[in-house]
Amino acid sequence: MKTVVIGSGSWGTALAQTLADNGQDVTIYGVNAAEVNDINENHKNSKYFAETALNPVLRATTDLSVVKDADVVVLAVPTIAIEPICKEIDPLLTKKAIVVNVAKGFNPKTNERLSDVIRRCISPDHLSSVVSLIGPSHAEEVVIRQLTSIDAVSQNDADAIAIQNLFSNKYLRIYTGNDEVGSELGAAIKNVMAIASGILSGLGYGDNTRAALITRGLQEMIRYGTYFGGKEETFIGLTGIGDLIVTCTSVHSRNFEAGHQIGSENTVENFFRDNTKTVEGVRTAKIVHEVAKEKGIDMPICEEVYQILYEGKEPKDCANDLMIRKLKAEF
Missing domain, CATH: 3.40.50.720 (NAD(P)-binding Rossmann-like Domain)
Structure with missing residues (x-):
């Protein structure tokens, strides 16, 4: 061929x-x-x-x-x-x-x-x-x-x-x-989670925080993906949790790298001024924010990343706000 x-x-x-x-x-x-x-x-x-x-x-x-x-x-x-x-x-x-x-x-x-x-x-x-x-x-x-x-x-x-x-x-x-919807949505949204993971790393948080981010981020991916017809089991496969783990933990990830800069500086200003690389999670965060708001899909991590990227919220405040949300059962 x-x-x-x-x-x-x-x-x-x-x-x-x-x-x-x-x-x-x-x-x-x-x-x-x-x-x-x-x-x-x-x-x-x-x-x-x-x-x-x-x-x-x-x-x-x-x-x-x-x-x-x-x-x-x-x-x-x-x-x-x-x-x-x-x-x-x-x-x-x-x-x-x-x-x-x-x-x-x-x-x-x-x-x-x-x-x-x-x-x-x-x-x-x-x-x-x-x-x-x-x-x-x-x-x-x-x-x-x-x-x-x-x-x-x-x-x-x-x-x-x-x-x-x-x-x-x-x-x-x-x-x-053959789950095109679930696979593509998972592969896209994990880039937003990778930015979040990099931000947390830049702020100085460690393994406990990253494990929580990946786990709760996966729930947001499932929530969003199944709303549009993706299969839940897809998100525990390679295009879901697999892609999420590698992108949220690797120095090779442009999205993680971007997040790390933003977190370590506690501002998005220098990233947008200096970045020359393709960081897909930046555009994806805006799209997910808009669609989730329209459809009423609860995406708290994605929402905080959007607030940082597009509304100037300080990363340290986003991390705190995620932790003090109303308490609830995990599932």
């Missing part, structure tokens, strides 16, 4: 290398000529992985027409870029392709889940199905072939199995799933 990975960033590069390791026909498309040249000439992506050597057969291009006859197109771009890139590749595709999304979040303008965005923007004649390849994974570890397990989630079981077989090897194990 011919696969094109759109996005020469960290996750796109790591996944493309996995396919190269598997002997697959894979090409990375990137808009940054320096990154593309680095991959082709030096077998590195120095911007993201310093001196890590990539599989020497891996190739990249700045020519988007490479998608023309692809069997699989992997979208390894930020959520804000999903809609425009889908509209750009649609007229270039010459047959039905499996479109694999690896971003975690929502359309920032419409609040749609990303699978719905892809189905809206790519014509049925060019789309076999959408598969979400998501779960507890950091590109920094996959690129050096550390053992990792994630899910291929789709409404089309056959395509999910095809992607499972395409990517799986001795260091990357893929499970399949």
Whole structure:
């Protein structure tokens, strides 16, 4: 199967290398000529992985027409870029392709889940199905072939199995799933929880606090996800608790890193002034706040993160306010 990975960033590069390791026909498309040249000439992506050597057969291009006859197109771009890139590749595709999304979040303008965005923007004649390849994974570890397990989630079981077989090897194990709603909502909301976890760490709180945050954060993910039709059991799997744990505890997590800066400075001001990275939880916090308010879904942790990011509330006050809420039973 011919696969094109759109996005020469960290996750796109790591996944493309996995396919190269598997002997697959894979090409990375990137808009940054320096990154593309680095991959082709030096077998590195120095911007993201310093001196890590990539599989020497891996190739990249700045020519988007490479998608023309692809069997699989992997979208390894930020959520804000999903809609425009889908509209750009649609007229270039010459047959039905499996479109694999690896971003975690929502359309920032419409609040749609990303699978719905892809189905809206790519014509049925060019789309076999959408598969979400998501779960507890950091590109920094996959690129050096550390053992990792994630899910291929789709409404089309056959395509999910095809992607499972395409990517799986001795260091990357893929499970399949069909709860698109629960998996995508869990994978998105955990980024907000990771910001919260980083904030608490920056404020100086330790393991007890983080364990409570992860546990109560999972309840918010379940509450939100099941409201929209997700299955509760999905949230105790890789795209739920698995993704939540890795993102809330790892220095590789951009969302945790952002939260840690905000917490240690007890303000969001410098983060918004200095940040140049994609931190998906920032936009997701706003969307979850708006939807939860409209639907009456109780999301106290997400709400406090929203208050910090968008209304200037001091992080230390948010932590205190969560602890002094009205007491209740856990379940």
